[in-house]
Amino acid sequence: MSSRIIALPKILDDRGNLSFLENGHQIPFEIKRVHWIFDVPGGESRGAVAYKQTEEFIVAMSGSFDVWVDDGKTCEKYHLNRSYEGVYVPRGTWRKIDNFSTNSLAAIATSTLYDEQDAIRDYDEFLAWVKTSLTQDGSSLLIPTGSSLTQLDESIAAQQVSEVQMPAFSVQDCEIINLDRHHSARKGDICVVENARTVPFDIKRLYYLYDVPADAVRGGHAHKHLYQLLIAASGSFTVRLDDGKEQRSVSLKRPYQALLIKPGIWREVDDFSSGSVCMVLASELYDESDYIRNYQAFIEYKQREL
Secondary structure, three states: OEEEEEEEOOOOOOOOOEEEEEOOOOOOOOOOOOEEOOOOOOOEEEEEEEOOOEEEEEEEEOOOEEEEEEOOOOOEEEEEOOOOOOEEOOOOOOOEEEEOOOOOOOEEEEEEOOOOHHHEEHHHHHHHHHHHHHOOOEOOOOOOOOOOOOOHHHHHHHHHHHHOHHHOOOOOOEEEOOOOOEEEEEOOEEEEEEEOOOOOOOOEEEEEEEOOOOOOEEEEEEEEOOOOEEEEEEEEEEEEEEEEOOOEEEOOOOOOHHHOOOOEEEEEOOOOOOEEEEEEEOOOOOHHHHHHHHHHHHHHHHHOOO
């Protein structure tokens, strides 16, 4: 499978737009790691690297930049400047990101947890590796792209989730997590989230809000089983939490801090700054039956938890 642009769903809303990607749906792999690059000075480049077994999906959630993709034979440039489009980078591919615009935000989902042994950081070494990874007839010895995807019966999985009795969480159980941050004054910053290492769940869905008006209010619902990690990847906003007894407000304004929201918590998001991007990492695929969208129904649900 070769590199290509993938158009993500774009859900238009007067309160701001939403795009998303899910395991095995919009992208051909399961998400194991998400990291994002920000505050990159103009003229700098990032990520001159190839991965032997890691697949990537790169999206410009804000601003723009160029992604150069090289398979050892041909090199192609992708200019990313739409929040609802990204480039898929297959394993065994050299890639570099440059031409960052002011306030750009590059988000990258990957198919593996970080392993330095998987990385090739010298281009000549990459070219030599490409030659040795091919058989005499020219076919690749790499594991076929997309083979990491586990085929599940989603209806059975959803039924199993619905049968689990979740504990009764309160707003005080929703915690701020300081994320793994790598700072470079010359190259910009990177923040990293990895399955079971940074968060107590596996990421199955990533979605993000953008083009949000300053007076908009998002959310207005609760989830029965879903865990979420909310990040102000760009700009700032306020998350208002409600467990049916107590309310709590949390201001998110740093891309290296996240709010872990546990099941059974009503939330609203408001006070968006200009150009803000709210990125959410979720523990399950989208399931409308997991939502509680009426506040009175939420109160009744919480009473049944007692």
